[in-house]
Amino acid sequence: MTHIGGILVLLLGLPVAARDEPQPAEQYKTLVKEFGVAAQGLWNATTDDERMKAAERVAKSTPQLLELAEKNPNEPFAFDALVQVITQELWLENNTLHPGFGKDSPSVRALAILTRDHIKSDKLSDATRRVQYGFRKECETFLRTVMEKSPHKEVQALACLRLAQFLSARLQRLDILKDKPELAKRYEGIFGKDYLEALQRQDRDKAIEEVEGLFEQAAEKYADVKQPFGGTVGERAKSELYEIRNLSVGKVAPDIDGEDQDGKRFKLSDYRGKVVLLYFWSEF
Secondary structure (H helix, E strand, O other): OEEEOOEEEOOOOOOHHHHHOOOHHHHHHHHHHHHHHHHHHHHHOOOHHHHHHHHHHHHHHHHHHHHHHHHOOOOOOHHHHHHHHHHHHHHHHHHOOOOOOHHHOHHHHHHHHHHHHOOOOOOHHHHHHHHOOOOOHHHHHHHHHHHHHOOOHHHHHHHHHHHHHHHHHHHHHHHHHHOOHHHHHHHHHHHOHHHHHHHHHOOHHHHHHHHHHHHHHHHHHOOOOEOOOOOEHHHHHHHHHHHHHHHOOOOOOOOOEEEOOOOOEEEHHHHOOOOOOOOOOOOO
């Protein structure tokens, strides 16, 4: 209190720390910006130490993002923050050597909140787009739940397409892990040894059959649903099916008809039984 001209004046105000603390929305923007800086840092990194520092920055900010979303569930940024949590953890898994968060995975918690609180949101398509690049069981469960429970056809369609893409990519990663024991060890640490072993024991033919079935469903049931970045779900699903059935390792290569460097016409099938190197190039 102070006296001015005989008048008693009461000075009211928040504590200095409270007045200076950024608002939740500003904190969200800062954390997202931090991820952008770290991602650029990894892109520009030339040493292992620089790569490690970039990963550590994201590993620190990701749990902070989740905490911010949990403390402010009704803020406009909360949904986007949950999706950002998933994006950042997937970035760590797929682009760095970060050992993962173990049982404290922020993305697992973010997926649970999205499923519980936002399953009817028409904004879930972006979340499914991010999740398709995952590997863990919770990503699969999320995509299946969205496909089953979303009231929006567009969201259902993209969840169906992306579940098929997720399962297909997971099979491809399992093939890679067979020849990369160090990477397999890292995956055991991130996703759990039991989970990885269960995936390796699955019937591959049945797994591929399910992938094809999901692509067929996307192509037939959601043929005209547009994708966010061009084309339709049906077009993409048919393209993926063609690749699985005709361009996978072990499949007979599609025949090619063209001219060689001397202008002589030929077919790829003319060289059946021989080792062939195909070199594709173009000029603009």
